[in-house]
Amino acid sequence: MAKKQAQAGVESNAQAGEVAPAAIHPRVFQQTVDQADTAISITDVHGTILYVNPAFARVTGYAVDEAAGRNESMLSNKTTPPEVYKSLWQHISRGEAWSGRLVNRRKDGSKYLAELNISPVVDATGDIVNYLGMHRDITAMHRLECEVKNQKALIESVVDAAPMVIALLDVDDRVVLDNHEYKKLQADLGMAEPAPMLMTAIRAGLESEAVNGRRNSGYVFLDREVRLDLPGGKPPRWFSCSGSPVHEDDSGADAFFEGGGRNYLLLVAKEITGLRAEQEKGRVAALQVVMAEEDRVSALRESLSAATFRLEGPLNMMASVVGMLARRNGEADPMAAALADAMASGQQALAELRAMIPAETREPSGAINVNELLRDVLDLSTRRLLASGVSVAWKPQAMLPTLQGYPNKLRAMFKALIDNAIEAMSARGWRERELIVITRAQLGGIEIIVEDSGPGIPVAKQIKVFEPFYTTKREGAGQRGHLGTGLSAAQQTAADHGGTIEIDPDKAAGCRVRVLLPVKRRS
Numbered sequence: 003m004a005k006k007q008a009q010a011g012v013e014s015n016a017q018a019g020e021v022a023p024a025a026i027h028p029r030v031f032q033q034t035v036d037q038a039d040t041a042i043s044i045t046d047v048h049g050t051i052l053y054v055n056p057a058f059a060r061v062t063g064y065a066v067d068e069a070a071g072r073n074e075s076m077l078s079n080k081t082t083p084p085e086v087y088k089s090l091w092q093h094i095s096r097g098e099a100w101s102g103r104l105v106n107r108r109k110d111g112s113k114y115l116a117e118l119n120i121s122p123v124v125d126a127t128g129d130i131v132n133y134l135g136m137h138r139d140i141t142a143m144h145r146l147e148c149e150v151k152n153q154k155a156l157i158e159s160v161v162d163a164a165p166m167v168i169a170l171l172d173v174d175d176r177v178v179l180d181n182h183e184y185k186k187l188q189a190d191l192g193m194a195e196p197a198p199m200l201m202t203a204i205r206a207g208l209e210s211e212a213v214n215g216r217r218n219s220g221y222v223f224l225d226r227e228v229r230l231d232l233p234g235g236k237p238p239r240w241f242s243c244s245g246s247p248v249h250e251d252d253s254g255a256d257a258f259f260e261g262g263g264r265n266y267l268l269l270v271a272k273e274i275t276g277l278r279a280e281q282e283k284g285r286v287a288a289l290q291v292v293m294a295e296e297d298r299v300s301a302l303r304e305s306l307s308a309a310t311f312r313l314e315g316p317l318n319m320m321a322s323v324v325g326m327l328a329r330r331n332g333e334a335d336p337m338a339a340a341l342a343d344a345m346a347s348g349q350q351a352l353a354e355l356r357a358m359i360p361a362e363t364r365e366p367s368g369a370i371n372v373n374e375l376l377r378d379v380l381d382l383s384t385r386r387l388l389a390s391g392v393s394v395a396w397k398p399q400a401m402l403p404t405l406q407g408y409p410n411k412l413r414a415m416f417k418a419l420i421d422n423a424i425e426a427m428s429a430r431g432w433r434e435r436e437l438i439v440i441t442r443a444q445l446g447g448i449e450i451i452v453e454d455s456g457p458g459i460p461v462a463k464q465i466k467v468f469e470p471f472y473t474t475k476r477e478g479a480g481q482r483g484h485l486g487t488g489l490s491a492a493q494q495t496a497a498d499h500g501g502t503i504e505i506d507p508d509k510a511a512g513c514r515v516r517v518l519l520p521v522k523r524r525s
């Protein structure tokens with residue numbers, strides 16, 4: 003219908019031979035304004051209404067004839083601040099358009115929120131002759147806006163008050179929203195964003211590669227435990243983390259028909275340090291018992307191995323003497339026969355001794371948190387460290403990759419290194435007694451440094467100390483009987499894990515042992 007009228011307007015213009023062929027007949031303007039859905043009014047320069055369209059009548063309740071001749075102020079609810087009107091009139095009387103929101107009152111006294119646009123209309127000389135006002139009732143939209151705002155404020159206050167860390171992460175693990183507890187954790191840990199670190203640990207723990215690959219889009223995890231190791235001797239903290247996907251619809255015009263949006267992950271981390279610390283106490287106590295037994299067995303193994311090692315020397319000597327006597331005096335030489343008998347008894351004793359050496363227990367390989375393991379060893383050594391007056395600087399990297407390995411063997415290795423360090427610093431009269439334990443992730447592996455402020459190991463002996471049964475301690479007074487298998491066993495353990503162990507030759511004072519363990523072992 004409207005289309006037909008518009009065409010008619012164009013035709014009549016063309017017939018009249020007026021201006022451009024696209025010009026529209028004034029009647030079309032009249033009809034357009036009359037039929038527009040927006041409340042339209044035209045006033046004089048004082049705001050006195052000259053014309054209103056039917057939509058104006060519908061919105062305000064004033065009939066078209068009733069409105070004409072009255073001032074627009076009839077719509078004022080008298081609750082709009084005077085500054086708004088002041089600004090309105092300042093703009094329009096300068097010839098500028100104005101738009102804003104006002105509280106209007108209908109004829110029946112009901113109120114509504116109006117979004118009003120006023121444009122000055124000027125004559126050929128540029129003088130303002132009229133004002134064109136267009137407004138619509140935006141009460142419902144405003145109510146919706148308020149509801150959204152209130153809901154947002156409510157959600158934010160609930161999220162903020164929640165006694166757990168909450169963060170919304172984008173697909174690149176960037177935090178787009180967080181709560182009060184998250185900010186507190188940031189401050190406690192002294193780091194910019196703890197969330198990506200938590201996510202790295204969670205992903206490392208998620209077995210399924212397919213899940214890993216999906217990066218925050220549509221996967222869920224529940225109660226995954228993450229341990230954060232803090233430097234400066236602070237106790238570790240544990241978090242139980244859950245994640246759920248959140249999809250945000252794209253509000254852009256492009257997406258109106260096509261859809262689309264962004265994917266986020268809602269990370270909720272509940273601190274369970276108190277609970278875990280209790281469990282840890284029990285675990286470390288049990289570990290202490292196991293390690294004491296392992297120590298005892300390994301000391302026995304060490305002593306028996308050393309005894310067989312020492313017996314082999316004289317027996318070999320006897321074997322060469324028997325051979326020499328037999329060559330010189332013949333097989334019947336009584337001395338050679340007596341020696342051969344003695345040697346046979348010796349060999350038997352040696353075999354019996356060897357049979358008594360406790361077999362190595364084969365432990366299954368498992369996933370290891372190196373920080374946790376070292377912390378265990380430090381906990382187990384606390385009494386010795388205190389007794390020797392050694393201060394400990396524990397500097398773990400907060401998050402390390404998981405290592406596949408033999409936990410007992412590794413524990414024993416680090417225990418041996420720490421025991422060596424304590425022993426070195428316990429030399430009589432030695433004052434500097436500091437043990438530094440550092441962990442950090444290296445390319446493809448984990449580096450662990452155990453450093454002491456003791457007398458150190460001379461460069462010439464730094465390779466030799468890894469030989470079985472070699473010890474520098476024999477040289478000191480009162481060190482007799484030390485067998486010196488600790489470092490050779492440590493080297494064996496590092497090698498069993500595809501890693502290396504070395505003494506830093508550049509360390510001027512004290513001793514720095516560097517252990518490098520690869521995260522993925524070459525098969």
Ligand code: FAD
Nearest residue numbers: 045047048049074075077078087088091104120133134135
């Ligand atoms: P008023 O006494 O009318 O004026 C308040 C203040 O406005 C004065 O102190 C003065 O600073 C300024 N003012 C008023 N008239 C003029 C003028 N002629 N020149 C310069 N400054 C002036 N108001 C609404 O509340 N709702 C509407 O929907 C609405 N639509 C309007 C549409 C048009 C096209 C125009 C031109 C005005 C419209 N107004 C509307 C404004 C209206 O005319 C009144 O100014 C306003 O309602 C305040 O009325 P009042 O009786 O409280 O105060």
